[in-house]
Amino acid sequence: MMPANLLHELAAQRQLVATQQTQIESLKMELEQLKQHNEVLRLKVDAMARKLFGRSSEKLDPAQLQIVFEALQNKVPEDGPKKPEASEDAPCGSEADEAARRQTARQKRSLEQMLEGLPVTEVIIDPDEVKADPQAWVCMGAEVTRLMDYTPGKFSCQKIIRRKYVRREARHLPPITAPLSLLQERCIATPRLLAHTLTQRFELHLPYYRIEQMYGRAGVPITRQTLSNRGGMCADACGLIIQAMQREVFADGYVQIDALSGAR
Template sequence: MPDSTFPNAAELLARIAELEKENALLRQKIDALARKIYGVSSEKLDPAQLHLLLQGLDEPGKAPEPVAAEAPRCSKVPSPPRSRTPKHPAHLPIIEEVIVPEPVKAAPEQWRRIGEEISERLDYEPARFLRRRTVRPKYVRRGLLDAVPVIAPLPPAILERSIVAPGLLAQIVVAKYCDHLPLYRQESIYWTRHQVWLPRQTMAEWMGLAADWLKPIYEHIRSEVLSRGYVQVDETPIRYLEPGHGRTKLGYLWTCHAPRGDVVFHWQTSRAASCLEKIIPVDFRGTIQCDGYEAYDCFAKGRGEKIVLAGCLAHVRRKFYEAKETAPKVAGWFLRHFQNLYELEAQLRQSRAGPRRRHAERASLSRSVLLRLHRALVRLKTVRRYLPKSLMGRAIDHALNQWPALLVFLEDGRLEIDNNLVENAIRPTAIGKKNWLFFGEAAAGERSAILYTIIESCRRRGIDPFAYLRDVFTRLPSMTNWQIKDITPEVWAKQQCRTAQRAAA
């Protein structure tokens, strides 16, 4: 009788084939992880690279031809010329030094000046601390020995009986949330370079003070961002210190961005759909553009028909970009069509097209490209050419799952084609957390969200965040809540522009 412990040849071959498939999938995962860690992060493809991917695409048996119609091709939009930075910017103050020859100094009456040679160099003076002293003289009326002395009231301050002035508070905020310097580094810089001792614990308390004063401005920006009916949302993980254990837990900084508007950050200790209930107002009606994370879908279903979810084509394209090493020809075919879509968007952006024109151009050009892509995806899924767990199989499944949301931007000219703008707004926080690593506590996340929102609003309008914060910290103690709308970065920038125009006139 045959020994049952030894498999037959058919079972052995089937097991070998299964292990080979598993080995191929694991190799794809390892290669993708290695490219993510050690490879370049840019996903740009030049035409020559696309041509290499697409070589032999039309050969029989190599790759499927999804449809017969040809996708519209958009001409490449030329980039605007970049002006060179002037060697000596005209707006800088000039410190002039006149060097007279020694013979002329000895007998100036024997010499006549006939001209001059001018040379300029760009110099820099480091920042400095100063003591701002407020003197309030006391007066008493002459002839009245028992009269009450008269003294001017002390101007309102951010924090009474504290050494911190608006300029110092603005400097610490900008250094941490704009220049990404942790407080312990600032502590060292101020002591070693200026001999001023500012403990990091004191500066941390001042950060909480700054956030409390700026919170009304933050709430005003938040209401403006969420009142437009269209917002892009994304989240990024940030660790925070758990009190009493010396360990960190994972929290999330949620970002809401209004295209051509402001960005507002929200701090939550989780990534659940319930966090969106705290971020998005109950009366919000409109479109939320996001990636394929399931929490958004759960949140939108809970709000009924009030919210429409728009997808992100960049996330879909990224999956095919990651699969181009394992399936170069098919991935190249998809990437070429994605490139056509983005070239059209670049043309519309360069011409500053409004919502109506964007809607018309997308209906006539982008829709046909997307229909062709969808037919190709359905065909590849039907013939089961790629394993579901392979990189190309995952790219196809992700695209089909997100397809209804990807078509939403065709119906509304206000919408963007992807979520890249909100991802770009998150980048400053990603740079910062590489330096300070984590928040000191969960409550510090909310304070950081407020300060990041103000700094980002300044950056978007090209204004100096230090000048803005110093002015706002000076004016806030004497203002009411009704005046908050007059000192937002948007209004402040317009006021500075009008002041500069009047000065020039």
């Protein structure tokens, strides 16, 4: 048998090894958490840089940050192993987030597929302040907006570039960008395309489902619901003109109406 002092020393060594092993595991967990935190900070910095200086098409997808946030929420506690019941609800949230990401990706792909392959016409818009004194400003990026344009007989992609400027002597101030004039936010149709659609609908009396088929044969599938919504948007934008036309038509007190053209 081993002497009592050796047994005592062996037990002490085993306890020391167990303690050190626990400390190593704790440090590993802490290191992993710091790595995740560092990744979150890096993504935030990238998102801010793209927001300020990058193109709109380069903006960070919020789903990318959501993945990291979920990883942090489900991280292993420092004081013990992960409890099985803590992750029971995780699959539901994960599935919902995954479905939302897939839906966003499908919508983005649909827009990109519609604009892909169309001829591109670039329109550069600079702020009035820069036009007045171009030597005082430095271009440091641009906001790029892609709209779907139409020239009778063909579709094209109109690429609007709104360059950003900062003053040479005041680079710390926020940059300026020319405003973007759209009838409605997120509407990718140019006024020329909207005018062509309304002409087909109300002057040539083509129903929206026929216009939908015409655009589909041209390689751009636009649903009749979208065409109808754009018609209502244009009616709201042209409210003053429509009111003037109504006053002119009803001024005589004698109005002729047919089934197609409306009041005359």
